[in-house]
Amino acid sequence: MQITDTLARPSVARLPWVTIGVWGGLAILVLVAYARAPQATTAVLTSTIRQSTPIILGALAGIMCERSGVINIGIEGMMLIAAFLGFMFNVWTGDLLLATMGALLVGAAVGAFHALMSITLKVDQIIAGTVINILAVGLTGYFYQQGLTTRGKLTPVSIPVLADIPIIGPVFFSNPPITYASLVLIVVIHVLLFRTVWGLRTRAVGEHPAAADTVGIAVNRVRYINVIIGGMLAGLAGGFLTLESVGSFERNMTNGRGFVSLAVMIFGKWTPFGAWGGSLLFGFANALQSQIQFLKNQLPPWLAWIGDLPPQFIGMLPYVLTIAVLAGFVGRARPPAAIGKVYEKE
Amino acid sequence: MERAELPSPLQASRLAPVRSLLRAMIVPIMSVIVALAIGAVIISLSGANPLVAYSALFEGGLGSGRAIGRTLEKATPLIFGGLAVSLAFKCGLFNIGAQGQLLLGAIFAAFIGFSLQGLPAVVHIPLALLVGAIMGALWAAIAGTLKALTGAHEVITTIMLNFVAFNLTDWLSDGPWKDRSPGNIVARTPAVAPEARLPDIAGVPLGMILAVLAAIAVWWLIWRTTIGFELRTVGQNASAARYAGISVRRMTVLAMVASGFLAGLGGAVETLGVVGRFQPGFNVGLGFQAITIALLARTNPIAVIPASLLIGVMQAGASRMQFNSGVASEIIDVIQAIILFFVAADSIIRWILRLRAEEGERVTLSSGWGS
Numbered sequence: 001m002q003i004t005d006t007l008a009r010p011s012v013a014r015l016p017w018v019t020i021g022v023w024g025g026l027a028i029l030v031l032v033a034y035a036r037a038p039q040a041t042t043a044v045l046t047s048t049i050r051q052s053t054p055i056i057l058g059a060l061a062g063i064m065c066e067r068s069g070v071i072n073i074g075i076e077g078m079m080l081i082a083a084f085l086g087f088m089f090n091v092w093t094g095d096l097l098l099a100t101m102g103a104l105l106v107g108a109a110v111g112a113f114h115a116l117m118s119i120t121l122k123v124d125q126i127i128a129g130t131v132i133n134i135l136a137v138g139l140t141g142y143f144y145q146q147g148l149t150t151r152g153k154l155t156p157v158s159i160p161v162l163a164d165i166p167i168i169g170p171v172f173f174s175n176p177p178i179t180y181a182s183l184v185l186i187v188v189i190h191v192l193l194f195r196t197v198w199g200l201r202t203r204a205v206g207e208h209p210a211a212a213d214t215v216g217i218a219v220n221r222v223r224y225i226n227v228i229i230g231g232m233l234a235g236l237a238g239g240f241l242t243l244e245s246v247g248s249f250e251r252n253m254t255n256g257r258g259f260v261s262l263a264v265m266i267f268g269k270w271t272p273f274g275a276w277g278g279s280l281l282f283g284f285a286n287a288l289q290s291q292i293q294f295l296k297n298q299l300p301p302w303l304a305w306i307g308d309l310p311p312q313f314i315g316m317l318p319y320v321l322t323i324a325v326l327a328g329f330v331g332r333a334r335p336p337a338a339i340g341k342v343y344e345k346e
Numbered sequence: 347m348e349r350a351e352l353p354s355p356l357q358a359s360r361l362a363p364v365r366s367l368l369r370a371m372i373v374p375i376m377s378v379i380v381a382l383a384i385g386a387v388i389i390s391l392s393g394a395n396p397l398v399a400y401s402a403l404f405e406g407g408l409g410s411g412r413a414i415g416r417t418l419e420k421a422t423p424l425i426f427g428g429l430a431v432s433l434a435f436k437c438g439l440f441n442i443g444a445q446g447q448l449l450l451g452a453i454f455a456a457f458i459g460f461s462l463q464g465l466p467a468v469v470h471i472p473l474a475l476l477v478g479a480i481m482g483a484l485w486a487a488i489a490g491t492l493k494a495l496t497g498a499h500e501v502i503t504t505i506m507l508n509f510v511a512f513n514l515t516d517w518l519s520d521g522p523w524k525d526r527s528p529g530n531i532v533a534r535t536p537a538v539a540p541e542a543r544l545p546d547i548a549g550v551p552l553g554m555i556l557a558v559l560a561a562i563a564v565w566w567l568i569w570r571t572t573i574g575f576e577l578r579t580v581g582q583n584a585s586a587a588r589y590a591g592i593s594v595r596r597m598t599v600l601a602m603v604a605s606g607f608l609a610g611l612g613g614a615v616e617t618l619g620v621v622g623r624f625q626p627g628f629n630v631g632l633g634f635q636a637i638t639i640a641l642l643a644r645t646n647p648i649a650v651i652p653a654s655l656l657i658g659v660m661q662a663g664a665s666r667m668q669f670n671s672g673v674a675s676e677i678i679d680v681i682q683a684i685i686l687f688f689v690a691a692d693s694i695i696r697w698i699l700r701l702r703a704e705e706g707e708r709v710t711l712s713s714g715w716g717s
Binding site: 117 | 488495641683686
């Protein structure tokens with residue numbers, strides 16, 4: 001009974017009033033801020049979307065793996081390796097499209113490695129992820145040489161007409177390609193998981209692999225493919241960092257984003273749109289951090305103290321927020337039932 | 347049950363412990379050998395000679411009295427970190443946050459060390475060590491309490507707390523506790539008082555002695571006390587423990603506190619024994635090395651000592667290797683990750699050696715979120 005319940009599509013009949021209330025309130029807040037300081041508001045919101053891009057991609061990677069029953073704590077490392085090799089492809093070929101494809105492929109390869117460890121070799125899945133994280137730091141650190149330069153990074157593409165709408169235009173319709181892709185992927189993964197046969201199989205394998213096996217679903221094959229898709233999404237997040245956001249590689253540049261993604265995934269109850277809400281929250285925390293110098297003079301007097309905080313305190317914000325979100329939401333969200341368990345035929 | 351042949355009385359009485367020890371050691375040892383071999387392939391791929399690199403590595407870590415001293419110095423915080431991770435593992439907890447707990451321990455030990463002047467060493471040293479250890483314990487207690495009360499997974503909370511600790515200590519050492527002596531522009535605390543520095547006892551650094559004592563203490567706690575028994579029971583099977591009347595929540599908090607205490611103590615020992623003050627960017631990567639060490643030692647507190655010495659040799663020899671052969675010191679991180687891979691995926695080594703799987707004590711961590 002519980003199985004049918006969780007396999008059902010998210011119910012449309014019961015509207016989530018709390019969510020609507022929160023987002024409505026935020027929309028009003030944004031309008032008020034826009035009326036007071038249009039430039040700063042647009043800058044913060046644009047930065048919010050871009051900062052949330054690697055987080056939502058990482059969270060989607062987590063969703064794909066975990067919905068099929070495989071814990072993936074190695075998203076951080078997958079991002080880092082793909083960020084590094086994506087950057088190297090850009091150095092070697094000078095072609096950003098090829099480099100992005102390269103990052104995707106590298107992500108797929110690391111995903112396959114995670115699947116090999118956690119499905120075939122039956123390594124504890126959390127330790128398998130840790131192996132990837134440590135390996136990523138070591139390998140990228142070892143092969144990285146300073147002073148490599150590229151001809152550029154992915155730049156924003158404005159969509160005609162739509163980009164001219166105030167607030168929404170610059171925030172949603174004037175982004176670089178991977179950011180657009182991440183917005184599209186939220187919808188794609190949602191449809192894949194909740195409207196296709198593949199999605200039904202994935203969720204069945206994640207909830208009750210023995211039952212899925214009985215009706216002829218190849219449990220481990222479904223898991224392998226989902227973990228590899230997850231790896232590609234994490235790879236795209238890594239590509240975002242070097243090919244779109246920064247333009248070059250730095251050691252340990254993922255800075256915990258892979259772990260933040262996992263918290264966001266739990267916050268969103270393993271659904272793409274829920275996770276998007278969570279990543280926007282983190283994007284906003286990061287945007288405030290990156291825009292604080294610019295914002296200092298625009299703050300109303302009663303908020304002026306924020307501008308005087310030591311930068312380290314603002315730097316802590318996303319991490320403290322992750323802990324708070326995790327502590328606040330984990331008990332209420334129910335993970336896929338078969339998560340972390342190796343499936344063995346009886 | 348698996349063994350078909352009957353053990354002879356001799357084997358059972360005298361050789362059995364030796365044999366089981368050898369059996370337990372074979373996978374970690376083979377993992378190290380295979381990892382070094384793969385590391386050699388990676389070194390060759392980057393155009394250097396692995397033999398030159400490895401001989402420089404081990405010469406730099408073991409080749410002289412000074413090199414061995416350096417190895418002991420590097421191994422000391424690793425022993426504390428490895429013990430911290432092992433202890434948490436015994437309770438089924440994965441403490442990735444040894445790094446943050448160590449930072450907190452280090453900076454508070456430094457604070458006690460530089461702010462109090464004129465205390466005798468017998469008071470000053472224990473006080474600074476204890477404050478550092480307690481701060482590490484409190485930092486880990488945040489993750490333990492959140493896990494016990496809300497189910498927030500310690501893997502994410504401890505790693506997030508690492509980033510918070512990094513920012514916090516950065517601020518303290520560049521703000522309120524900054525070294526304001528003329529000429530200093532970098533973020534660091536003042537030097538600790540000479541009375542707070544750890545002395546050598548009979549030529550051995552006090553920190554190393556404390557590390558060995560800590561390993562024995564952890565072994566005793568886990569295997570010889572009721573708390574240790576309860577801790578292991580929770581780690582093996584939380585629902586069985588609950589059924590037997592053990593408070594899983596209490597044990598979760600307790601295990602994290604003890605784990606953080608050890609990591610904090612490691613940071614304090616490093617500050618008072620080696621560095622002499624707190625500087626940001628201190629012992630970066632220790633949290634992950636501690637995980638490798640704990641699994642290499644199969645979470646056995648005594649085995650943590652040789653495992654730490656091995657990693658310590660690599661760390662001590664890394665700069666000599668880089669100097670002699672041009673191989674970047676990051677290769678030791680790669681080798682450590684490969685060691686971890688083979689220790690974790692022990693079925694590969696067993697397959698290579700045609701060994702049967704043994705009924706050892708296994709840690710299971712992948713119990714999902716919020717359980």
